[in-house]
Amino acid sequence: xxxQNAKRSLEYLTQKKVPVFLWGPPGIGKSSIVxxxxxxxxxxxxxxxxxxxxxxxxxxxxxxxxxxxxxLWAPPSFLxxxxxxxGILFLDxxxxxxxxxxxxxxxxxxDRKIGEYTLPEGWAIVAAGNRESDRxxxxxxxxxxxxxxxxxxxxxxxxxxxxxxxxxxxxxxxxAFISHRPDTLFTFGNxxxxxxFATP
Numbered sequence: 001x002x003x004q005n006a007k008r009s010l011e012y013l014t015q016k017k018v019p020v021f022l023w024g025p026p027g028i029g030k031s032s033i034v035x036x037x038x039x040x041x042x043x044x045x046x047x048x049x050x051x052x053x054x055x056x057x058x059x060x061x062x063x064x065x066x067x068x069x070x071x072l073w074a075p076p077s078f079l080x081x082x083x084x085x086x087g088i089l090f091l092d093x094x095x096x097x098x099x100x101x102x103x104x105x106x107x108x109x110x111d112r113k114i115g116e117y118t119l120p121e122g123w124a125i126v127a128a129g130n131r132e133s134d135r136x137x138x139x140x141x142x143x144x145x146x147x148x149x150x151x152x153x154x155x156x157x158x159x160x161x162x163x164x165x166x167x168x169x170x171x172x173x174x175x176a177f178i179s180h181r182p183d184t185l186f187t188f189g190n191x192x193x194x195x196x197f198a199t200p
Contacts (some may be wrong), residue, residue, distance in 0.1 A: 002157035003164075007189040009152055011041075014088060014124035019109050021094070022128040024154035025188050027199025030128040032152075034090050037171075044087025044123070047080060049056045050097035055104045059115045075117035080117035092146050095129040101144055109148045161200050 001009070006022065013020045014037065022030045031047070038045035049059075060075040080087055091109075094102065104114070109127075112119040119125070127149065132138055158178065165175050178185050187198045 001152055001154055003029060003033060003154060003160045004150055004157070006154050007037065010034065010126065011037055013150055014126060017050060017112075017124050019125045019149050019152050020127070022126065022137060022154060023131055023151035024128075025186075026130055027188065028156050028186065029152055029200055031090070031092055034088060034126050034128065038088045044080065044084035045086065045090065046078065046080060047090045048090055050091055050101050050105060051093055053097070053101055053109060055098075055100040058101075058104050060117065073116045075115075079117060080120050080123050082120040085120070087120075087124075089119065089123055090124065091124050091127040093129055094127040095141050097139070099139055099142065102139065102141065106145055106148070108146070112189055139143070142148060147191060156186040171199065 002049075010020060010022070011035065023033070024030050035045055035047075058079075060073045062071045062073050065068075065072045068101040071121060075081075080089060083161055091105065094105070097105075108119065109125055112125075131139055132140065132154075161173060163177065185200055
């Protein structure tokens, strides 16, 4: 799916609050598209990297409530607190998180809650990650977690890039070069064993 088509699909699915997983090789703009959707819709955007969390971090911290005389859970500050009505909770590089951390996200993604915390009604969940074939450090997603998402796979489109480049006033010489040599826009894979590579 080319970027513009992926963007349109994401806009529709986030409006319906359907969890989406955006797949694609590194550097093709997965994160940028999700952030752009939130910016254009003037809604909140939280980029959460589960690979930096422990399995218990999503649940929060227990504290003793002296009035109720019981332990309650204080949700982590990085989750939406409802002060912003609408937004996207973006779980970037979800499949780089350890399996136990991924498992802790099951309930949040399916039921929009975890423990005593409930995701505000106006917030959508979008995740993104590289494929196993992209030579990144990724963990295979368990079937129950994968089944909670609508899956979209992005690929590079020179035409979509040129449309973006013209809007953002990229130097005409660069646009002309990519038009003449479209194979140089994205050089990941295709027999390229270099440690670095060109990306859009």
